[in-house]
Amino acid sequence: MAEIAYRDALNQALSEEMARDPRVFLMGEEVARYNGAYKVSQGLLDKYGSARVVDAPISELGFAGLGVGAAMVGLRPVIEMMTWNFAILAMDQIVNNAAKVRHMSGGQLRCPIVFRGPGGAGGRLSSQHSQALEANYAHFPGLKVIAPGTPADAKGLLKSAIRDENPVVFIEGELLYGARGEVPDGEYTIPIGKADLKRLGSDVTLITWSRMLTAQVLPAAELLAQQGINAEVLDLRTLKPFDTEAVAASVRKTNRVVIVEEGWPFASIGSELADFIQRECFDDLDAPVRRVTGLEVNMAYAANLERAIQPSTERIIEAVNAVLYR
Numbered sequence: 001m002a003e004i005a006y007r008d009a010l011n012q013a014l015s016e017e018m019a020r021d022p023r024v025f026l027m028g029e030e031v032a033r034y035n036g037a038y039k040v041s042q043g044l045l046d047k048y049g050s051a052r053v054v055d056a057p058i059s060e061l062g063f064a065g066l067g068v069g070a071a072m073v074g075l076r077p078v079i080e081m082m083t084w085n086f087a088i089l090a091m092d093q094i095v096n097n098a099a100k101v102r103h104m105s106g107g108q109l110r111c112p113i114v115f116r117g118p119g120g121a122g123g124r125l126s127s128q129h130s131q132a133l134e135a136n137y138a139h140f141p142g143l144k145v146i147a148p149g150t151p152a153d154a155k156g157l158l159k160s161a162i163r164d165e166n167p168v169v170f171i172e173g174e175l176l177y178g179a180r181g182e183v184p185d186g187e188y189t190i191p192i193g194k195a196d197l198k199r200l201g202s203d204v205t206l207i208t209w210s211r212m213l214t215a216q217v218l219p220a221a222e223l224l225a226q227q228g229i230n231a232e233v234l235d236l237r238t239l240k241p242f243d244t245e246a247v248a249a250s251v252r253k254t255n256r257v258v259i260v261e262e263g264w265p266f267a268s269i270g271s272e273l274a275d276f277i278q279r280e281c282f283d284d285l286d287a288p289v290r291r292v293t294g295l296e297v298n299m300a301y302a303a304n305l306e307r308a309i310q311p312s313t314e315r316i317i318e319a320v321n322a323v324l325y326r
Contacts, residue, residue, distance in 0.1 A: 001182050001183070001184055001185060002182070002183060002185060003180050003181065003182050003183075004151055004180065004181075004183050005151065005177065005178055005179065005180050006150075006151045006154055006172070006173075006176045006177050006178065006179045006180075006181070007038055007039055007040050007042075007177040007178070008151070009151035009152065009154045009155035009181075009183050010040045010116075010154050010155065010158055010172065011039075011040055011041065011042055011043070011044070012155055012183070013154070013155045013156075013158035013159045013162070014026060014040070014041065014044060014078065014158070014162075015043075015044060015047065016159065016187075017158075017159055017162045017163070018044070018047075018048050018052060021076060021162075023074065023075045023076045024052070024075075024076045024077075024078065024162055025048075025051070025052040025053070025054065025070075025075065025076075025077055025078070026041060026044060026052065026053050026054065026077075026078045026080060027054040027056050027063055027066070027067060027077060027078070027079055027080070028054075028055075028056055028063065028079060028080030028081065028082065028117070029055070029056055029057075029058060029080070029082045030055060030082070031044075031053060031054070031055060031056075031080050032044075032045040032050060032053045032054060032055040033045065033055060034055075036080070037082050038118060038174075038177045039177075040080070040177070041053060041080070060081060060086050060087055060089040060090040061089050061090045061092065061093060063079065064079055064087075064090035064093040064094060064098075064115065065090075065093045065097070067079040067093075067113050067115075068093050068097045068098045068101070068111060068113060070113075071098070071110070071111045071112050071113040071167075072101060072109050072110070072111055076112050076113070076162060077113050077114070078113075078114045078116060078162060079113065079114065079115045079116070080116055080117050081115060081116070081117035082117060082118075083117055083118050083119070083122070083129060083174065084117055084118065084119040084131070084133050084171055085119075085128060085129050085130075085131055085133070086117075087115065087117065087133075088133070090115075091136075094115060094137070094143070094167070094169070095137070095140045095143070097111075098111045098113055098115075098142070098143070098167040099140050099141065099142030099143045099167055100142055102142070102166070103141075103142065110165055110166075111166070111167050112164060112165050112166065112167075113167050113168070114158070114161045114162055114164075114167075114168045114170055115167070115168070115169050115170065116158070116161075116169075116170035116171075116172065117170075117171070117172065118171075118172050118173070118174035118177070119131070119132055119133055119134065119147075119171040119172065119173065119174060119210075120132045120171075120173050120174050120175070120210065120211055120262050121174065121175065121262065121299060121306060121310060122174040122175065123174075123175060123303075123306075124301055124302075124303055124306060125299075125301075126299060126300070126301040127298035127299040127300070127301075130299035130306070131263075131299070132210075132261070132262040132263035132264075132294065133171075133263070134147055134169075134171050134210075134239055134263065134269055135263055135267060135268045135269050137169040137240075138239050138240040138269060138272075139267075142166070142167065143166075143167055143168070143169055143240065144161070144164065144166060144167070144168045144169065144192055144193075144238070144240055144241070145168075145169045145171070145238070145239040145240040146161060146168060146169070146170045146171065146192065146237065146238050146239065147170075147171045147172075147173075147209045147210040147236075147237070147238075147239055148172070148209075148210070148237055149173065149176070149208075149209060149210050149211060149212070149213035149214060149235055149237070150179075150181045150213070150214070150235075151179065151180065151181040151182075151183050152181055152182060152183045152184065152188075153190060153196070153235070153237050154172065154176075155183055155188060156184075156188050156189050156190030157170070157189075157190045157192065157237060157238070158170060159188070159189045160189045160190055160191065160192050161192065163189075164192060168192075171210065172210075173210045173211030174211075175211055175215070176210070176211050176214075179214065190237070192238050192241075193238045193241045193242070193243060194237070194238065194243055194246070195234055195235060195236050195237055195238070195242070195243035195246040195247070196234075196235045196237055197232065197233070197234055197235075197246070197250070198213060198218065198233045198234070198235045199218065199221050199231065199232060199233035200232055201221070201230040201231045201232030201233070201254060202230045202232070202253065202254060203229050203230045203231060203232075203254060203256065203324065204224075204229065204231050204232070204254050204256040204257070204258060204320050204323060204324065205231075205232045205233075205234055205250040205251060205253075205254045205256065205257045205258070206220070206221060206231050206232065206233045206234070206258050206259075206260060206316070206320075207234045207236065207247065207250075207257060207258070207259045207260070207273060208233070208234075208235060208236070208259070208260040208261065209235060209236040209237060209239060209261070209269075210262065211262065212260050212261060212262050212311060213233070213235050216260060216310075216311050216312060216313055216316060217233055217260050217316065218233060219313050220313040220316040220317055220320075221233050223313060223317060224317060224320055227317075229320060229324065231320065232250055232253065232254055234246060234247065234250050236269075239269050242269075242272075242273070244276065244280070247273065247276065247277065247281075248277075248280060248281050248284075251277055251281040251284050251285065252281065252284045255284055255285060255286040255287075256285070256286055256287050256320075256323040256324065257274075257277055257285070257289045257290070257323070258289075258290045258291070258292060258316065258319045258320055258323060259273050259274060259289065259290070259291045259292070260291075260292045260293075260311050260316055261291070261292075261293050261294070261311070262293075262294050262310060262311065263293060263294055264293060264294055264295075264296055265291060265293040265294075265296060266296065268291075268293065270291045270293060271291075273289075274289045274291060277289050287322075287323040287324070287325065288323070289323075290319040290320075290322055290323050291319075292311045292315050292316050292319050293311065294309055294310055294311065295308075295309045297309060
């Protein structure tokens with residue numbers, strides 16, 4: 001076990017999978033000679049050469065399509081988007097080709113590809129570069145969506161994503177790259193679709209993923225403990241398919257739920273979770289499900305407004321007190 005940064009955990013996963021399987025290659029803007037915009041691909045060009053670490057032009061639709069084609073003929077591409085905001089330009093390849101090719105070929109073709117890169121607010125990058133877009137991709141059948149919040153989960157899940165036989169959307173919190181945490185040594189994978197209890201509790205379940213876990217939810221749980229409220233924190237990690245058994249088990253234990261997500265409230269991951277909980281766990285609930293989300297506005301550039309738009313510990317504590325009728 002060693003403490004490393006989130007970016008280094010991703011780098012380890014990429015390097016280990018490239019060493020294990022010669023079909024794996026990395027492509028994206030500045031991933032090779034510049035070592036990646038966020039230094040996730042540091043040193044990979046020197047290790048594996050320019051045929052497997054490929055600098056692409058600024059054409060997300062083009063290199064996403066190249067990756068889809070490579071996956072269809074037997075390679076295992078990892079396509080890095082410099083930010084998921086730019087991946088909007090590649091939506092057609094991701095959702096109309098990668099997500100549908102197995103279905104439309106009657107199972108004759110597969111598309112084992114990973115689309116990965118940073119998502120969410122990046123710190124004063126304004127509205128075009130600060131979007132949490134995971135709900136967009138989770139909407140489409142055929143795509144798996146992963147959003148890890150710790151270095152250990154980032155490494156274990158990226159390795160599993162690269163080995164998966166289906167297209168995977170892998171979203172890394174943009175402000176997480178420097179975050180440090182313990183990562184197991186040696187071969188280490190995490191099954192896709194399994195949530196993780198990051199904190200045991202009995203009074204309320206806080207469900208979250210990605211950066212909100214460490215930035216807001218765990219700190220809020222510690223503040224709630226000072227008020228005598230024992231909050232359980234469930235980190236989804238995989239958003240589609242999400243771990244219905246883990247969600248239901250926690251609801252049965254605490255009987256109250258607050259969902260915290262960085263994205264907007266309308267048609268969100270939290271909306272789907274709330275529907276599942278009220279449908280499948282209705283008799284276990286002692287209060288309506290509450291959601292704490294980003295505000296329904298475009299992200300501001302000013303730092304104080306950017307903070308105000310995103311979920312905060314104060315808003316989480318307010319929601320918890322509401323479901324506890326305090």
